[in-house]
Amino acid sequence: MARVRTAVVIGGGIAGPVVAVALRRAGIAATVYEAYAKNADGIGGELMLAPNGMAALAAIGIAEEVGAAGVPTPRMVMETGAGKRLGQFEDLPGLPTSRTFKRARLYRALVDAAVDAGVPIEYGRRLVGFEDGVDSVVAVFEDGTRVEADVLIGADGIWSTVRGLLDPGAPQPRFSGLVGLGGWARDAGLPSTAGAMHLAYGRKAFFGYRVGDDAEAGWFANVHSAEMLTAAQARAIPESEWLARLRELFADDELPALRLLDQVDPGELVNVGGLQDMPPVRTWSRGRVVLVGDAAHATTPSSGQGASLSIESAVELARCLRDLPVAEAFRAYEGLRRARVEKVIARTARINNDKAPGPVGRVVRDLVFPLVMRTFYQPERMMGWLHRYTIDWDAVVPAPQS
Ligand SMILES: Cc1cc2nc3c(=O)[nH]c(=O)nc-3n(C[C@H](O)[C@H](O)[C@H](O)COP(=O)(O)OP(=O)(O)OC[C@H]3O[C@@H](n4cnc5c(N)ncnc54)[C@H](O)[C@@H]3O)c2cc1C
Secondary structure (H helix, E strand, O other): OOOOOEEEEEOOOOHHHHHHHHHHHOOOEEEEEOOOOHHHOOOOOEEEEOHHHHHHHHHOOOHHHHHOOOEEOOEEEEEEOOOOEEEEEEOOOOOOOOEEEEHHHHHHHHHHHHHHOOOOEEOOOOEEEEEEOOOOEEEEEOOOOEEEEOEEEEOOOOOOHHHHHHOOOOOOOEEEEEEEEEEEEOOOOOOOOOOEEEEEEOOOOEEEEEEOOOOOEEEEEEEEOOOOOOHHHHHHOOHHHHHHHHHHHHOOOOOOHHHHHOOOOOOOOEEEEEEEEOOOOOOOEEOOEEEOOHHHHOOOHHHOOHHHHHHHHHHHHHHHHHHOOHHHHHHHHHHHHHHHHHHHHHHHHHHHHHHOOOHHHHHHHHHHHHHHHHHOOOHHHHHHHHHOOOOOOOOOOOOOOO
8 A cells, every 4th residue: 555645634623633733744635624613612621731742742843832822730739628638749850741721722722733734624524424445535524525535534532423434333432420510710719729730539529620820710520420411411401500519519628619619600611511431442443544532542531631642642643654554554553552542541440430439438548548649659650651651753663563
């Protein structure tokens, strides 16, 4: 098979624009097709890029431009609902700083970086099918149009259409047992958390918050739910009901939760519904079609890694397509990525269980956590494998062994 010259990228979220920029750097003409209209980019609360995500952006030269849309967040403070500090995680030395973004701002910055790199982005183009041929692949859109390219990349998120077309038996997203809500407070009257994200195991629910130097606060809550709620189902419940429920869940905690909830503007509650991840997706590619980002390996937000892993995968996929013929490139890409992303997903599923323990589990956790932090926590050993992942953009990808 000849080397790749053109790519159709489905999805203009995070992995889509990044893979398109990286492909352009690799001399491959990529165009992004996004289902939604231009002004619908990125809804939702805040999102953090870890050092490995920032490093992957740096590998293709867009870390500075994109990073400017976020704020440095080099520290995570873990605490109980009683305000007792359980431990603190700092970014490891010598790495790019973690940054927190408003989701919409990160999406916008990535799209801007793609446009600056010469990537055409077409909105209102929903993929509904593809025809995979020997020499090319044809993307078929809802509006009846068709686009031919050397490869088709499914960067279409956790509910990927491309994944279902590649493998009708592919697994469905899996509910974590938690529902996600969040929001902002423009002037919460709270002191700046000085670059720290606070993560608190409240008595009845999990609460995260950060206050910027400009007094604006971002917060999120993870609430246990026996049933999966889609975003639409969760939003069908009036905001006032959710806010009342959150107030009740955090009423006994000594956290700034109630103060922040009081500041939620009507209509601004971020409600993402049930948090989900993907069980192992056995087929990442077939013929000239491949998956990247959440379509292949979604993890729940508790990992703080979904976007960072998506960016890593996007850059690695572009390197493989630059250096190898299609079939080998897809195998090399999966070889570079699968074990790592599945390790993060499995680890995160365990963290989700910790967020909703019973009373005994809570007591054990609150006693054991600080002890583990004091006695066993070795930052390099525990976080190094995750945060020190680096991509050498110029290194040639070797052909995978068959
Ligand atoms: C509440 C919440 C908080 C999170 N917090 C963090 C965090 O702090 N840190 C972190 O690293 N990750 C976080 N994540 C995860 C992160 O958002 C995802 O991992 C990341 O968005 C995946 O990027 P993606 O490009 O693969 O998918 P998406 O960002 O979902 O983008 C997919 C795009 O494809 C488009 N699309 C879908 N179907 C089609 C189609 N048929 N045709 C054309 N376009 C299509 C969609 O409209 C969308 O724009 C969070 C997720 C949630 C829900």
